[in-house]
Amino acid sequence: MGTFLGIHDMGGAVADDMVTQNWEKYKAACVKAGLSPKHAHANAAQGKAFCVTEASSADLVQKAHDDAGVPVNEIIEVRELS
Numbered sequence: 001m002g003t004f005l006g007i008h009d010m011g012g013a014v015a016d017d018m019v020t021q022n023w024e025k026y027k028a029a030c031v032k033a034g035l036s037p038k039h040a041h042a043n044a045a046q047g048k049a050f051c052v053t054e055a056s057s058a059d060l061v062q063k064a065h066d067d068a069g070v071p072v073n074e075i076i077e078v079r080e081l082s
Contacts, residue, residue, distance in 0.1 A: 001036075001054045004061045007074040010047035019044050022070045026051065029068035035060060052078075 019042045030037040035055040042049035051072075055061050058075045065072040 001056055002058075002077050003038075003079065004053050004055055004058055005076050005078045006051040006053065006061060006065065006072045007076070008042075008049040008051070008071065009073050010049070012047045013045050014047050016044040019049055022049075022068070023051070025068040026065060026070045029064040029070075030055075033060060033064050033067070035064055 023040050023042075027037045030053060035053055038052040038054060040049060040051040053061050053064070055064075058077060061075050062072065065075075
């Protein structure tokens with residue numbers, strides 16, 4: 001399993017509840033696909049969000065975003081630094 005960072009640029013300010021709703025939809029799609037959504041960070045005022053997911057490939061992370069109807073600009077594999 002790898003760890004993937006999803007980068008979301010929503011093009012400007014969005015409502016805080018929209019970000020939360022998208023995260024909930026994405027988590028449900030991940031669980032259905034057997035992925036492990038770990039956490040997300042967001043700044044709704046700037047329209048930016050970042051999600052961290054454990055999965056076997058970036059393609060599966062992309063598919064979970066697509067299935068949830070949550071656009072993602074970029075998905076990159078990352079490693080945790082301590």
